[in-house]
Amino acid sequence: MKGLFISFEGNEGSGKSSVLSWIQKKFASEGIEIYLTREPGGNKIAEQIRNVILDKSNTNMDSKTEALLYAAARRQHLVENINPLLEDNKIVISDRYIDSSLAYQGFARGIGIQNVYDINMFATNNELPDLTILFDIDPDIGLKRIAANSNREVNRLDNEALDFHRKVHMGYMLLVKEFKSRIKVIDASKNFEEVCDEVYKILKKFIAENYNQ
Numbered sequence: 001m002k003g004l005f006i007s008f009e010g011n012e013g014s015g016k017s018s019v020l021s022w023i024q025k026k027f028a029s030e031g032i033e034i035y036l037t038r039e040p041g042g043n044k045i046a047e048q049i050r051n052v053i054l055d056k057s058n059t060n061m062d063s064k065t066e067a068l069l070y071a072a073a074r075r076q077h078l079v080e081n082i083n084p085l086l087e088d089n090k091i092v093i094s095d096r097y098i099d100s101s102l103a104y105q106g107f108a109r110g111i112g113i114q115n116v117y118d119i120n121m122f123a124t125n126n127e128l129p130d131l132t133i134l135f136d137i138d139p140d141i142g143l144k145r146i147a148a149n150s151n152r153e154v155n156r157l158d159n160e161a162l163d164f165h166r167k168v169h170m171g172y173m174l175l176v177k178e179f180k181s182r183i184k185v186i187d188a189s190k191n192f193e194e195v196c197d198e199v200y201k202i203l204k205k206f207i208a209e210n211y212n213q
Contacts, residue, residue: 002086002087002089003085003086003087003088003089003090003091003092003211004086004091004092004130004131004206004207004210004211005082005086005092005094005127005129005130006091006092006093006094006129006130006131006132006133006203006206007093007094007095007096007097007098007099007129007131007132007133008020008093008094008095008096008132008133008135009096009097009099009100009103009132009133009134009135009172009183010134010135010136010137010142010172010188011135011137011139011142011165011168011169011172012139012142012143012146012157012165013137013141013142013143013144013145013146014135014136014137014142014188015135015137015145015188015192015195016095016133016135016188017038017095018192019135019192019195019196019199020036020093020095021036022196023093023196023199023200023203024036024093026196026200027203032091032207033090033091034091034092034093035085035090035091035092035093036092036093036094036095037077037081037082037092037093037094037095038094038095038096039070039073039074039077039094039095039096039097039100040053040054040069040070040073040074040077040096041073041077042076042077042080042081042082042094043076043077043080043081045073045076045080046073046074046076046077046080049069049072049073049076050073052069053066053069053070053073053156054155054156054157055155055156056155056156056159058156059156061156063105063109063110063111064111066105066109067101067105067106067109067111067116067119068119070100070101070105071101071119071120071122071123072123074097074098074101074120074123074124075123075124077094078123078124078127082094083127089212089213091207091211094129097129097132098117098120098124098128098129099132099134099172099175099179099183101116101119101120102116102117102120102171102175103168103169103171103172103175104157104168104171106171107167107168107170107171107174108164108165108167108168108170108171113171113174113175128182129182130182130206130210131182131184131202131203131206132179132182132183132184133183133184133186133199133202133203134172134175134176134183134184134185134186135186135188135195136169136172136185136186136187136188136189137187137188137189138169138189139162139165139166139168139169140162141189142165143162143165184202186198186199186202
């Protein structure tokens with residue numbers, strides 16, 4: 001048996017990380033263990049790469065360098081964290097995975113979605129999530145949320161112009177059409193309780209139908 005691999009995606013300020021924490025506690029109360037991780041990061045090597053990518057002083061980073069660094073961190077994350085858990089029949093939810101690279105570097109940076117997809121297929125041995133939940137939010141609202149949250153880490157990508165974040169959103173919408181059987185879209189502009197409830201219902205149904213303990 002193999003576990004379930006789920007990813008959460010969305011623009012900056014979509015609230016997915018907060019919902020993810022709530023989801024883990026909710027399922028734990030029902031006796032279902034969910035393992036959380038994040039990208040870039042999740043282990044020592046990938047976290048070191050994360051620090052390079054998101055360092056606000058690295059303003060001269062080339063777009064292809066950025067895409068390759070994300071793919072490298074993803075590879076380490078997969079082999080060291082995700083795959084061992086899946087092989088042990090666990091449920092894993094990652095805060096971001098390949099779709100972030102396709103939207104941010106592939107579309108918004110203009111490298112090309114297919115080019116970034118190819119890089120990541122090499123890095124991950126063609127491994128995609130079983131399910132992706134996309135937190136859909138207007139980039140303007142997402143950035144206002146970030147500005148209002150003094151406790152949130154502000155990184156290099158947060159400081160990009162609004163036009164960049166709008167392109168990221170456009171990139172995600174293209175991915176929804178391309179991977180419509182895998183990506184489920186939720187309205188992340190709703191209040192926290194409503195979003196949590198909607199995500200919970202999607203995950204509850206998916207786990208019941210696809211997970212064998």
